Amino acid sequence: MKRLMLLLLLVSVGTGFAKVTKQKRAAWEWMQNNSASAVECAGDIWAHPELGELETYSSGRLAGLLEGQGFEITRDVAGLPTAWVASFSNGPGPVIGYLAEFDALPGLSQAAGGTERKPLVAGGTGHGCGHNLLGTASAFAALGVRQAMIQHKLPGTVKVFGCPAEETLVGKVYMTREGVFDGVVAMLGWHPGGNNAVTYKSSLAMTSLKFRFHGRTAHGAGDPHHGRSALDAVELMSAGVNYMREHVIDKARIHYVITNGGGAPNVVPDIAEVWYYVRAPKTEDQRPILEWVRQIAEGAAMMTRTRLEEELLTSGYEVLLNDPLAELLQENLEEVGPPLFDESDWEFARGLSRSFDEPDSVLLDTTVAELEIVPPDEWGWGGGSTDDGDVSWNVPYGRITTACFVKGSPGHSWQVVSCSGSQTGFKGMLTGARVLAGAGVDLLQQPKWIERAREDFVKKLAGRTYQCGVPDSLPPPHSR
Template sequence: MRLFILKDLKLDVSVVNKTFEGATFLPDIIAFLDKKAGELREISDAVWDYAELGFKEYKSSKVQADYLESQGFSVKRAAGGIPTAFVAEWGEGRPIIGFLGEYDALAGVSQEASYIRKPRVEGAPGHGCGHNLLGTASLGAALAFKEALAEMKVPGTVRYYGCPAEELLAGKVYMAREGLFSDLDVAITWHPGSLNTVRLGSGNAMNSAKFRFHGKTAHAAADPHNGRSALDAVELMNVGANYLREHVINQARIHYVITNGGGQPNVVPAEAEVWYFVRAPHRHQVEEIYERLVDVAKGAALMTGTSYDIEFLTGCYEVLINDVLAEVMWRNLQKVGAPAFDEDDLEFARRLSETFDKGVVENLRKSPEFQEYKELQGQILNTTLVPPHGKGRSGGGSTDVGDVSWIVPTVQVSTATVPIGCPGHSWQNCASSGSSIGFKGMMVAAKAMALCGLDLIEHPEEIKRAKAEFDEKTKDSPYKCPFPKDREFPLDQF
């Protein structure tokens, strides 16, 4: 595996950060991260290169854990019993500020850092969600925050959470079940995207489960009457689920794939399996719809004379927005400013954008987000800051950051690492995440997160306010891990 040698890249870190006006000690954070830019790019490029799938991020987690250890953090590897999770810690006392990182890739989107479709390895995974940048920026923020704590000689603990398998919506759920986030005061994270902003909207809560039906095999032509088809049960369950759709809330999403449909047509299948996701804007809605889906499975088993069992893989919460922390993050993102993209970046973005679906991009530009901020209309890459927005809106996707946000006040920033309209989970996203566009967005995120942490050290009353808001919002529905306490996490099932 190749590590990029950064000295050869002639990285001009002075252009990474466009504007900054901060209090006396704050410029050190910016300068510190600019100094570390080469090392951070090396880590980000290495993780991009490794492109490991969820729960298999052995090299990606190691490169990060080793680096933080070399920088004075004490590192707990295989945190919570997950081989590719780790927690790196420095300092003592409160507050305890946690920076959340991810490093898993996506199947099938391997791609060179080029605007022309060219897989690095045909059919292999790639960083189509920018998690190479995600983990590295959070790691950089944790490191800069540590330096600031040391310089100011104030109490405080910084943690970097190496969280595996976000794409499987599982890593943080299991870490949460093991109590790894429970003593945090605040969690800070980000997601690579197409806008420099603080989003106030949430995503969907979800459950992921495999339904396995067990029947009786028979010769499909000679004695079908002696068989009980598990595949029939899967098909009838799917019919039932498709009728269920009409009688659940509009925003709910139910999707499935048949993961085992039997061996060959002339054998009545004794075993069959279907894998479901159930999503909805709130956790309690997911639980209610999921219970009804289990009834559908029961009905299918009864109709077909089969039995069934369920492998509950994971579930997650929707993200609980903390308005106090969102405000703190926004004022710090403003101190950093938008990434300073140069002509080469803009040209790369222009060429890459030509591969996007025109209709999808046009619809995006008609969305409330884009209508609200007219300056975005003329931009291919977001070169401005977009004020916090989207309150009350819910996106379709899910993230296991949701679980952390129901345990501790949590804030996320977003920066431009891909051109506007870049499809999610795509080869284009992978290309941009390995380019200087991704890197510049990543550096802005690292700085904004580190400054946000510092702001909270300077203004402890903000932590108190954030906690009061959190307590108020969670008082009637405290966090309950979606994954049962007494069951072993089915790592091999993902």
Template sequence: MHGGGHHLRSRALSPEISRPARGRGARSPLPLGRRDTLAAALGAAFAAAGEARAQNSAAPARADPPLSAAAAARAVEVSRNAILRISREVWANAELGLAERRSSAIHLRELEAAGFRVASRGTSGVPTAFVAEWSQGSGGASIGFMPEYDALPGLGNAAEPRRAPGPTGAEVGHGCGHNMLGAGCTGGAIALKRMMEGAGTPGTVRVYGCAAEETEGAKVYMARDHLFERDDAVLAWHPAPVAGAGLARLNAVDKAKVIFRGRAAHAGFAPWEGRSALKAAEMFGIGVQMMREHVLPTARIHYIYEHAGVAPNVVPDFAQIWIVLRDLDRPKVEALTRWVRQIAAGAAAATQTEAEFVHFYGTHDLLPNEPLAQLMHRHLSAVPLEWTEEEQAFARACQREIGVREAGMATRPLPFLRDISAGGATDVGEVSYQAPVGVFAWPTLPLGIGLHTWPVTACGGMSIGDKASLNTARILAAASFDLMADPALREATRADFLRRRGDRSYTPALPDDRRRPLGLPAFMTRTGDDEVVAGMEGA
């Protein structure tokens, strides 16, 4: 573990730490439409930077579409049914991160049917992650795609412009649009294969099943195994209220659990016999507040108390805090993490309790890539943003329910965006230190509405979502074919990647002792041996 952290003991792994995992992905939506209000997701960063500008300014001049655009459209049309099956079935079977068994299987089913070989399941210690690949000829380029497919708690919704339970109720839903994101990425890979077969282009297409992006993203575990270093570029997109591409930066992040253990006692008769883990947690929180004045303005520190006792008349012997630390890059985040670790030790010493600092997850900042961003922008600009009156009415009804301006869906892309920064983070950042990464945003939700809300789920389950899945597959297939066919473009992409990374060699952000995600549900790891041991405990 980075910074000399402790290994988790068996007690800390069960109910105390594992209990909060179900809700770990939830985030409050942020308002859109202002340049300085940036949501955590990449798509929302593009949206916040330019939504109002895009809708209130003249449309950018439309260049002639790249030659590969028409071929990509034809290849996607051939794969249309498979792409829509992925999007619709994953939407109807929404699963939380690290438990996406059906969703992962849906992607693999369609990839295998399209001729891809499954190179690994349960990749890099994440049971619902995978890698599928297809190659043709000798040599050639290698392009990766990053589908995601995890959902969010509390955002289940029907494909209706109002709050209404979805196919599996309201408990889980695709409020970040990963059913569409995954369908577009996997569909783009399938379409690229068809284009390469038709043109006889040599190369390798890889699809990385990126489980649990909302919690402990599999990309980080895959990157630690150096899986992305073999690719010339790795591509993805993200749902947003707008279409856009540009030079976006997102922060590095560390996540930790801070656990305090004390001694229980009767709070009325003999409180002196106890040592309060809650008081230690409170002192830790005060210590974090005291450091805020002295951190860089770019730092973000936020935490919650996950466990803080069970009854007021019992001195709590257990408390747990979940803290997230972000800043511009890994060195800055690692400095914050060391400081917070010291605060935990000090709080324990002051309250005569024991502290355990469990650094369980981290990512690098996202490195943009200008040649790839320009490539994505050219291709997304070649795909019309066309909506039926029924779709615009659906969007306006969602806006009416939320209480924002009834502007409907975006009808033109943003200009190429430069120097976008945001306080949030993404596990794509880890990939961006191993290979050039290209990403873009595409409209899947009405203007003025944020990600991680029920309208995203609603739109993702109807024709707005279908169009997003198909159109993003077209954009990804066309852009990736250009990369496959143009060595000079790949060289420029690589040069930009090396320039931005500089002399910083890749060091995994994950702690050394973290072999699998902390929030992995027990049922995903149980074996027959577990049952035998359990049956012998009372013998």
């Protein structure tokens, strides 16, 4: 039965290939012949997991892959030492771009392909969002496009943007502010996931900021009347924000952690800090809520006679969907077809699923989801936020997801780390790369896609202008 299924899959992929242009075929054939270099690169980045803004090895490894194939690299862009732009030009023509990421997450170290929790380094970092696959597939797609450009004299430029610190919503916000993406006519991206689909969903606009209160210390029992508690200010601020919740839109999300609440109960804390994420589906709704939170912080400082200091870390927009780019990616996703998983992938999936509370009935996605285009007021908003949002307000942007993870793997988990370093993850990555390359070749070859994407972009902006949420002079968090 399984063999029959596999045969059917091969047939369906084969039919797709028969229709493709010779330019696209050149890209895909080159990628097929060089897939080992992509798998090696993704595995190497997986083995060197680094946190946002500190991805020296990963960023260099990926830039090296492109440089080795004739891409010109501009390093250290937008004040971010691990950000770069890789560019290959084949004469005057449209400039298309790919977004690459490579940051990992704390505390998720895990053996690749393992079906049980087994950290490689206790408390170490791990690729719990699959960004080792993400960055590699974007770069590999651009290499495929380069091959098609050379072989069939396709004019234009293909760029890959090495974007650090996606997890903290930093990289692309600061890069957008510095105009790094200017001049690109269409941007393509993807994210590893549990299914094969065009990502026709926006994200939440979000601001990340810390409020520090400065008070006056005193003995908690001996002379508390001399003290002014910074922790009181944090607590009053939290109370204020929690009362505010009832009076903001349902879809707003506000969460905080107290990052410094003092050292000992018998010492009045002279410093305390609370870290907030303020989110809402649209920036125009999110910013007034943010201002309210700031006023509550001021109020808390006033009530406790402490001094307030704010540290803005980052602030990003929601993703603006682009319908023509979604259609183009859907066409290519259908042409490429889902990853071809074999018995060892299924065995891994079954093993890993035993660690889930409620395993999905379908563990590996072998289908391509249909795309349903809807008007902006019917967009889904997903649960989280991404710095892709800021890019999408400046350049028409389309993205996909492909099946790299066993379905049901929690987001940001050791299970995802396991998948991201496994054969299953690499298969999904190569599928994603082919789709992105195919769409890139179509963009260079058929200007109608670029025109349509532009028209839709202008329509979606609806006269609104992008105003970066981070002030001009503020350096990225790690460079302060």
